[in-house]
Amino acid sequence: MTERAVSAEEFDDPVDSEGAPRASDGRVPGRRGRATRQRLLECTREMLASHSYRDLRVVDIARQAGTSPATFYQYFPDVNTAIVALAEEMAEQGNDLVVQLVGRSWSGATGVQTAEAIARGYVQLWEQNWPLMRVLDLTSAEGEHRFRAIRVRLLNQFTEALAEVIRGEQEAGRQTAELDPMATAGVLVSMLAHVASHLYGFEHYGIRTADLERSMAHVLYTTVTGQKPPKSKD
Amino acid sequence: MTERAVSAEEFDDPVDSEGAPRASDGRVPGRRGRATRQRLLECTREMLASHSYRDLRVVDIARQAGTSPATFYQYFPDVNTAIVALAEEMAEQGNDLVVQLVGRSWSGATGVQTAEAIARGYVQLWEQNWPLMRVLDLTSAEGEHRFRAIRVRLLNQFTEALAEVIRGEQEAGRQTAELDPMATAGVLVSMLAHVASHLYGFEHYGIRTADLERSMAHVLYTTVTGQKPPKSKD
Amino acid sequence: MTERAVSAEEFDDPVDSEGAPRASDGRVPGRRGRATRQRLLECTREMLASHSYRDLRVVDIARQAGTSPATFYQYFPDVNTAIVALAEEMAEQGNDLVVQLVGRSWSGATGVQTAEAIARGYVQLWEQNWPLMRVLDLTSAEGEHRFRAIRVRLLNQFTEALAEVIRGEQEAGRQTAELDPMATAGVLVSMLAHVASHLYGFEHYGIRTADLERSMAHVLYTTVTGQKPPKSKD
Amino acid sequence: MTERAVSAEEFDDPVDSEGAPRASDGRVPGRRGRATRQRLLECTREMLASHSYRDLRVVDIARQAGTSPATFYQYFPDVNTAIVALAEEMAEQGNDLVVQLVGRSWSGATGVQTAEAIARGYVQLWEQNWPLMRVLDLTSAEGEHRFRAIRVRLLNQFTEALAEVIRGEQEAGRQTAELDPMATAGVLVSMLAHVASHLYGFEHYGIRTADLERSMAHVLYTTVTGQKPPKSKD
DNA sequence: GATGAATGAGGTTTCATTCAT
DNA sequence: TATGAATGAAACCTCATTCAT
Numbered sequence: 001m002t003e004r005a006v007s008a009e010e011f012d013d014p015v016d017s018e019g020a021p022r023a024s025d026g027r028v029p030g031r032r033g034r035a036t037r038q039r040l041l042e043c044t045r046e047m048l049a050s051h052s053y054r055d056l057r058v059v060d061i062a063r064q065a066g067t068s069p070a071t072f073y074q075y076f077p078d079v080n081t082a083i084v085a086l087a088e089e090m091a092e093q094g095n096d097l098v099v100q101l102v103g104r105s106w107s108g109a110t111g112v113q114t115a116e117a118i119a120r121g122y123v124q125l126w127e128q129n130w131p132l133m134r135v136l137d138l139t140s141a142e143g144e145h146r147f148r149a150i151r152v153r154l155l156n157q158f159t160e161a162l163a164e165v166i167r168g169e170q171e172a173g174r175q176t177a178e179l180d181p182m183a184t185a186g187v188l189v190s191m192l193a194h195v196a197s198h199l200y201g202f203e204h205y206g207i208r209t210a211d212l213e214r215s216m217a218h219v220l221y222t223t224v225t226g227q228k229p230p231k232s233k234d
Numbered sequence: 235m236t237e238r239a240v241s242a243e244e245f246d247d248p249v250d251s252e253g254a255p256r257a258s259d260g261r262v263p264g265r266r267g268r269a270t271r272q273r274l275l276e277c278t279r280e281m282l283a284s285h286s287y288r289d290l291r292v293v294d295i296a297r298q299a300g301t302s303p304a305t306f307y308q309y310f311p312d313v314n315t316a317i318v319a320l321a322e323e324m325a326e327q328g329n330d331l332v333v334q335l336v337g338r339s340w341s342g343a344t345g346v347q348t349a350e351a352i353a354r355g356y357v358q359l360w361e362q363n364w365p366l367m368r369v370l371d372l373t374s375a376e377g378e379h380r381f382r383a384i385r386v387r388l389l390n391q392f393t394e395a396l397a398e399v400i401r402g403e404q405e406a407g408r409q410t411a412e413l414d415p416m417a418t419a420g421v422l423v424s425m426l427a428h429v430a431s432h433l434y435g436f437e438h439y440g441i442r443t444a445d446l447e448r449s450m451a452h453v454l455y456t457t458v459t460g461q462k463p464p465k466s467k468d
Numbered sequence: 469m470t471e472r473a474v475s476a477e478e479f480d481d482p483v484d485s486e487g488a489p490r491a492s493d494g495r496v497p498g499r500r501g502r503a504t505r506q507r508l509l510e511c512t513r514e515m516l517a518s519h520s521y522r523d524l525r526v527v528d529i530a531r532q533a534g535t536s537p538a539t540f541y542q543y544f545p546d547v548n549t550a551i552v553a554l555a556e557e558m559a560e561q562g563n564d565l566v567v568q569l570v571g572r573s574w575s576g577a578t579g580v581q582t583a584e585a586i587a588r589g590y591v592q593l594w595e596q597n598w599p600l601m602r603v604l605d606l607t608s609a610e611g612e613h614r615f616r617a618i619r620v621r622l623l624n625q626f627t628e629a630l631a632e633v634i635r636g637e638q639e640a641g642r643q644t645a646e647l648d649p650m651a652t653a654g655v656l657v658s659m660l661a662h663v664a665s666h667l668y669g670f671e672h673y674g675i676r677t678a679d680l681e682r683s684m685a686h687v688l689y690t691t692v693t694g695q696k697p698p699k700s701k702d
Numbered sequence: 703m704t705e706r707a708v709s710a711e712e713f714d715d716p717v718d719s720e721g722a723p724r725a726s727d728g729r730v731p732g733r734r735g736r737a738t739r740q741r742l743l744e745c746t747r748e749m750l751a752s753h754s755y756r757d758l759r760v761v762d763i764a765r766q767a768g769t770s771p772a773t774f775y776q777y778f779p780d781v782n783t784a785i786v787a788l789a790e791e792m793a794e795q796g797n798d799l800v801v802q803l804v805g806r807s808w809s810g811a812t813g814v815q816t817a818e819a820i821a822r823g824y825v826q827l828w829e830q831n832w833p834l835m836r837v838l839d840l841t842s843a844e845g846e847h848r849f850r851a852i853r854v855r856l857l858n859q860f861t862e863a864l865a866e867v868i869r870g871e872q873e874a875g876r877q878t879a880e881l882d883p884m885a886t887a888g889v890l891v892s893m894l895a896h897v898a899s900h901l902y903g904f905e906h907y908g909i910r911t912a913d914l915e916r917s918m919a920h921v922l923y924t925t926v927t928g929q930k931p932p933k934s935k936d
Numbered sequence: 937g938a939t940g941a942a943t944g945a946g947g948t949t950t951c952a953t954t955c956a957t
Numbered sequence: 958t959a960t961g962a963a964t965g966a967a968a969c970c971t972c973a974t975t976c977a978t
Binding site: 052053054134137141142148152176180182184186187191193194195198201206207211212214216218219223226228 | 286287288368371372374376382386390410412413414416417418421422424425427428429431432435436439440441442445446448449450452453456457460462463
């Protein structure tokens with residue numbers, strides 16, 4: 001990537017300490033400016049859904065937003081920064097959702113429901129945000145520091161919560177103490193993340209999402225609680 | 235306008251029906267040529283390990299190999315084709331290895347060992363080939379047809395073998411019939427693939443590979459056989 | 469892979485339905501942009517006069533216009549498209565001029581003057597536009613569809629008008645009915661076009677343009693009217 | 703074009719004073735070498751028929767001949783030189799043919815036959831050699847000195863012979879003395895050459911070759927002899 | 937004599953980025 | 958605040974040409 005006049009550093013956090021996004025010239029944008037910024041963000045999201053990340057160009061986003069590249073640079077130093085802004089938003093939702101779920105009871109039939117809710121919730125989160133998720137996946141394996149950070153944040157809170165539950169089950173003697181809770185939770189989250197992000201591929205291969213959710217719930221339940229799921233009554 | 239001697243189609247497949255790679259002018263390379271081709275492949279592999287896929291340039295590979303871009307184009311029409319050649323090789327090994335493992339017994343303590351061997355084998359395969367695996371992962375989510383094909387080949391054979399084992403366990407009444415065998419196998423393979431490809435991230439976060447392997451083996455064993463693993467004696 | 473804002477199809481025709489040229493990003497250029505576009509066109513014309521068509525490079529045109537290749541590509545997708553734009557212009561003039569001439573009377577001394585005016589007019593049109601004419605000639609024998617189309621347009625209207633006159637003379641019994649009017653007109657236009665485009669060669673060989681014009685006028689007159697030209701009085 | 707070790711000068715005449723073609727290293731090729739050279743020439747001719755001159759590449763010719771570029775350079779310093787060799791051959795035939803024709807009688811019905819024979823002969827010569835003719839046409843309008851020379855040779859001998867006939871007719875008082883014989887002959891030859899080289903275009907436009915030949919014969923006869931052709935009896 | 941192989945050189949094309957208005 | 962326009966820089970790719978065998 002080419003060097004730029006304004007360092008990425010300054011832009012790293014597109015929202016400054018007072019919470020207001022800044023334009024490239026340091027001014028706090030007014031009403032019209034904020035609208036433009038928002039429009040650019042939405043178009044970035046759209047383009048991400050229809051183009052591969054590799055082929056995402058500033059010109060495209062700008063044109064999609066009915067404006068020019070120069071305007072884009074007024075609000076974001078580069079495409080990644082815009083994506084980061086979108087991803088931050090998503091990470092928020094993600095944590096809200098999933099943390100709720102982990103707080104539920106894991107005992108007996110309710111536990112099975114919890115596991116199912118998690119599997120379904122995860123899949124939905126991915127379905128709603130797959131373009132962004134895809135980019136986080138792509139880039140966390142490679143360079144971009146900021147993406148990795150968000151991804152870690154997104155997965156970790158959940159991993160830790162899950163590890164905590166596992167630890168509880170171990171202490172209650174229901175799950176074997178041989179398993180490291182964090183490693184086990186990590187494994188489970190990996191499962192959820194990978195399946196969710198390859199749903200399309202599975203469908204293509206004739207494997208249905210409902211079946212995947214059921215299998216994941218099963219794995220989740222048994223691995224967390226160390227128990228066979230009780231016979232479902234339906 | 236310009237005509238190419240070898241159609242893109244034919245060139246797409248770097249190995250013709252007689253198994254001989256072709257140069258861009260349609261000739262079968264001799265000893266020296268084959269050496270150069272091989273050198274370029276190795277350098278592609280190296281560059282893949284040290285650079286992000288996005289930033290992999292023909293110039294770089296050529297320079298690394300101590301030759302010129304023109305020479306690169308003598309053997310491959312583009313970078314992806316070179317990567318495909320590498321990936322094909324890897325897919326071969328991958329299947330060999332993993333299929334063997336699935337053939338083993340899944341009953342009792344031996345079953346646990348099978349599960350452990352699979353987890354370890356998978357992790358090792360990834361450790362040995364992570365740069366390539368990463369690219370397959372990246373691109374299967376996006377465009378490139380040929381990569382997806384290899385990835386599918388790599389994962390599917392294993393998924394199907396595993397599904398077969400699960401089906402057996404279901405028929406033997408050890409595992410619940412509520413789970414779809416292919417979906418369940420897909421979920422397990424996803425787990426293996428995702429954990430394996432993010433080992434580095436886990437280590438970074440203080441989670442040890444050995445623990446991950448143990449957790450994965452546990453999940454594998456319980457999900458395939460529907461049984462709790464027998465107490466290990468060590 | 470990459471998407472272009474304006475499809476090649478649309479861009480092929482540098483003037484859209486509302487008659488406004490478009491830049492490569494789909495926008496209608498403003499005053500400054502139009503000036504640049506025009507400058508590039510003029511330089512293309514100049515380069516065509518001093519370089520062989522084969523050796524005409526985007527870089528050269530851009531340099532000549534005091535700008536960079538990137539700027540050229542902002543206005544034309546390739547050199548040929550720029551040439552087409554020039555040729556369209558010329559075709560306009562050409563038809564205007566020549567059609568007028570054919571409308572004149574062909575009887576007696578006036579007819580001779582008509583023939584002379586045509587010969588002279590044709591030669592002048594060529595002299596003013598020989599670089600373009602040369603390219604049309606070159607390429608109509610080979611590939612480029614758009615050039616051929618313009619050339620056909622340029623020659624055909626004249627051929628058809630001339631054929632009409634010949635048909636009239638045949639009906640009036642002055643010219644033998646054995647000749648196919650279109651073929652005959654085609655032959656005459658060929659004569660004009662070829663002589664006009666090789667004037668320089670003839671001069672080089674000691675044959676004067678005035679003599680060529682007189683000979684062509686003679687051939688035109690006798691072939692169209694079937695009469696010997698009346699004795700001129702000077 | 704890039705500079706080369708062996709100057710074009712040395713190669714200008716591919717047949718030296720003793721009539722034997724030389725290889726690039728100065729040796730007179732033996733039987734096998736001559737066969738290769740001939741094969742390359744024939745393939746050059748073939749490629750010229752199927753590819754545009756602009757796109758004719760050494761590699762293509764070599765491959766077509768089942769050999770390698772390096773071999774091509776053993777016999778010709780560049781593609782043009784090979785073409786020149788072919789064109790020389792053709793020029794020979796061309797002159798033979800046409801000179802014969804001009805020697806015939808131009809009086810009365812025989813004269814008409816002479817004109818017809820010339821038109822037909824010209825068209826045939828072109829039909830047999832159009833790829834080469836096309837290249838001569840292309841390049842004589844632009845740079846290449848050697849091509850122009852051949853073209854001039856090809857057309858001039860005929861032009862001069864025709865001019866001689868016209869001069870005779872003028873002296874005999876049958877044709878007006880106002881026309882310059884060389885200019886008039888030049889105009890006629892131009893007509894023949896241009897029509898012959900655009901036959902395909904005419905056909906495409908629904909104008910038949912036979913009609914073109916008849917019209918050209920008519921123009922030839924009337925312009926050379928200054929007479930209306932006698933009524934044909936069929 | 938023939939030719940595999942290598943490559944310098946150079947045009948093409950794309951884009952992120954800037955700047956003057 | 959917005960944006961037309963311009964462009965440096967860099968990758969792509971192709972070919973004529975050479976050389977060692």
